[in-house]
Amino acid sequence: MNNKATIVITDFSRKFWQTAINDLTLYSKMFIILEMDNKKVIQSPGKKEKMSGLVIEISGNNKLILAEQSSSNQENGRNISIIIDNYCKNICEIAIASHTNGGRLYIVDLPESKKYYYKEFHNESKEEEVWQKIAMCFSAIGKKKVLQNSEPFDLLWRCLAPKPSEVAHSLRSEILTPFIPFHLFHQLVNKDSSEWQNIFRECCVAIKNTEEKFIALKGLRKDISPDIKNCADEKFNELKKIFQKSENDCVKNIEKEDCLKTIEDFAQCLEKIVNCIESGEEASAKNK
Amino acid sequence: MPKTNEHRIYENNSILKQTLSKVIFSLKNITDRIIFINIMYSDGRSGNTPYPGMKYIMDLRGKHKNTTPVLFYGFENLERLKKKPEASILDSPAIEYIRIPFLINELSEKIQKISTWGIIRDGLDEQTRKKIALEKISTFKHDIINAARTIEIVFKLKRKGTAEIQKENWNIVRKSLFTPEAKNQINKNIILFENIKYAINELFPKSKIIKMKNNLSDAENIYTTLIKRFSEYSEQNKIKAISDAEATINLLNEIITTLEVK
Numbered sequence: 017m018n019n020k021a022t023i024v025i026t027d028f029s030r031k032f033w034q035t036a037i038n039d040l041t042l043y044s045k046m047f048i049i050l051e052m053d054n055k056k057v058i059q060s061p062g063k064k065e066k067m068s069g070l071v072i073e074i075s076g077n078n079k080l081i082l083a084e085q086s087s088s089n090q091e092n093g094r095n096i097s098i099i100i101d102n103y104c105k106n107i108c109e110i111a112i113a114s115h116t117n118g119g120r121l122y123i124v125d126l127p128e129s130k131k132y133y134y135k136e137f138h139n140e141s142k143e144e145e146v147w148q149k150i151a152m153c154f155s156a157i158g159k160k161k162v163l164q165n166s167e168p169f170d171l172l173w174r175c176l177a178p179k180p181s182e183v184a185h186s187l188r189s190e191i192l193t194p195f196i197p198f199h200l201f202h203q204l205v206n207k208d209s210s211e212w213q214n215i216f217r218e219c220c221v222a223i224k225n226t227e228e229k230f231i232a233l234k235g236l237r238k239d240i241s242p243d244i245k246n247c248a249d250e251k252f253n254e255l256k257k258i259f260q261k262s263e264n265d266c267v268k269n270i271e272k273e274d275c276l277k278t279i280e281d282f283a284q285c286l287e288k289i290v291n292c293i294e295s296g297e298e299a300s301a302k303n304k
Numbered sequence: 305m306p307k308t309n310e311h312r313i314y315e316n317n318s319i320l321k322q323t324l325s326k327v328i329f330s331l332k333n334i335t336d337r338i339i340f341i342n343i344m345y346s347d348g349r350s351g352n353t354p355y356p357g358m359k360y361i362m363d364l365r366g367k368h369k370n371t372t373p374v375l376f377y378g379f380e381n382l383e384r385l386k387k388k389p390e391a392s393i394l395d396s397p398a399i400e401y402i403r404i405p406f407l408i409n410e411l412s413e414k415i416q417k418i419s420t421w422g423i424i425r426d427g428l429d430e431q432t433r434k435k436i437a438l439e440k441i442s443t444f445k446h447d448i449i450n451a452a453r454t455i456e457i458v459f460k461l462k463r464k465g466t467a468e469i470q471k472e473n474w475n476i477v478r479k480s481l482f483t484p485e486a487k488n489q490i491n492k493n494i495i496l497f498e499n500i501k502y503a504i505n506e507l508f509p510k511s512k513i514i515k516m517k518n519n520l521s522d523a524e525n526i527y528t529t530l531i532k533r534f535s536e537y538s539e540q541n542k543i544k545a546i547s548d549a550e551a552t553i554n555l556l557n558e559i560i561t562t563l564e565v566k
Contacts, residue, residue: 087485124348135352138446182354197323199405
């Protein structure tokens with residue numbers, strides 16, 4: 017199971033840091049980050065001066081990281097990158113909640129090896145869902161509950177991570193995008209052969225990497241009708257037949273078969289799956 | 305605005321970008337004033353939105369007043385997409401959407417359609433304009449509340465106690481107000497107010513805008529005096545600092561009340 021980290025960036029008050037440290041002092045899996053500027057400093061609880069962040073290990077090896085915001089975008093990027101490099105080595109997915117005041121945090125400034133989910137929030141605002149969940153985590157820290165019970169952490173994570181429908185849109189785009197250059201290029205009258213081969217090769221590579229994403233997309237909702245799934249499987253297999261041959265065989269095949277139609281049909285099937293996931297989500301939201 | 309075809313295409317997948325460039329170049333009716341952008345295109349700076357490409361164009365039109373015609377593309381069905389609040393920009397002038405995979409003649413038709421738009425004065429529809437304005441105002445209001453809260457620390461000086469305790473409180477307040485962020489907090493909002501003028505103009509009458517601007521300017525003047533008072537500890541300076549803090553917070557609260565109307 018993937019470990020997760022949630023980073024909350026805001027203008028924490030001195031009082032908050034003091035309370036958090038005092039309440040958690042007995043907890044050994046907590047690290048305080050001091051003076052981050054390009055220095056790697058891990059300090060056990062005790063010193064309270066110049067504090068910039070707090071790393072709390074939640075049950076299941078997940079992490080909740082509280083980091084002091086900076087008024088400069090660059091400094092925010094630099095500080096959070098240091099935290100990620102030092103404390104999130106074995107973590108693939110990181111959700112970040114950043115207070116809108118002061119400097120912003122740009123995902124583009126963070127280490128590329130991770131997957132990020134990012135939301136901004138206004139603190140102390142009752143209308144803000146992200147803030148409500150953060151406040152629950154803060155309250156749990158105060159009562160030491162977050163150490164035994166990961167529920168507040170999970171709620172915050174769910175609020176920051178994309179909904180299944182958003183994951184579905186993104187997966188559909190990842191699955192289909194590699195085949196779109198082929199679809200467009202095939203329609204051109206004058207085809208440059210070297211470019212054509214490059215595009216073709218991309219599709220051959222993509223078809224191998226697509227199956228996992230295709231399975232993930234179908235698995236996002238349990239009640240997708242078997243008809244829709246079967247139709248998508250059928251079209252996916254047709255696409256595999258086109259691109260899983262040797263290059264020469266495949267070029268011959270492309271001339272004979274209606275490849276454009278196969279890509280369009282496959283896109284239609286994925287559209288049905290995405291719609292089903294989205295409609296299901298809308299219906300459950302209405303019922304709540 | 306970049307002049308080559310390739311640079312007017314906003315697409316994260318490099319091969320798709322190259323292919324689109326080739327396809328667009330092959331069309332006879334192409335003009336050099338259309339932006340092609342994937343609704344999912346991201347420059348990594350778009351914040352929370354499922355359609356970063358749309359957010360990118362909202363900023364381009366709202367903040368930078370760029371009214372170049374835009375052709376969005378994406379896998380989503382247009383009817384479903386139009387129902388989503390994040391996609392309101394599709395109702396703006398000189399905006400079209402094409403669903404991928406598409407046939408090249410469909411693309412040609414869309415380009416033809418979008419090319420007929422003449423010069424447009426404002427690149428955003430009313431709903432999108434209002435939505436952007438409200439977001440900016442919400443951030444501004446939040447910053448003003450933060451500023452007022454920071455200044456409230458001065459009220460610590462009202463506490464009674466021995467001379468030593470009072471001096472200690474004075475030093476705590478002084479230390480809090482003398483950080484660069486605390487010192488610049490009102491000035492920062494004066495700059496922000498200027499930067500979001502288009503949003504302010506969208507939502508408030510002139511009289512209220514002038515009032516808010518004057519309040520900010522007066523608050524900055526009083527706050528600067530307040531900071532200066534901390535150069536020396538005295539009973540008189542303490543009383544005046546409290547009075548300055550009250551005056552500054554009242555001015556900021558008036559701005560907050562005005563902003564709450566929307």
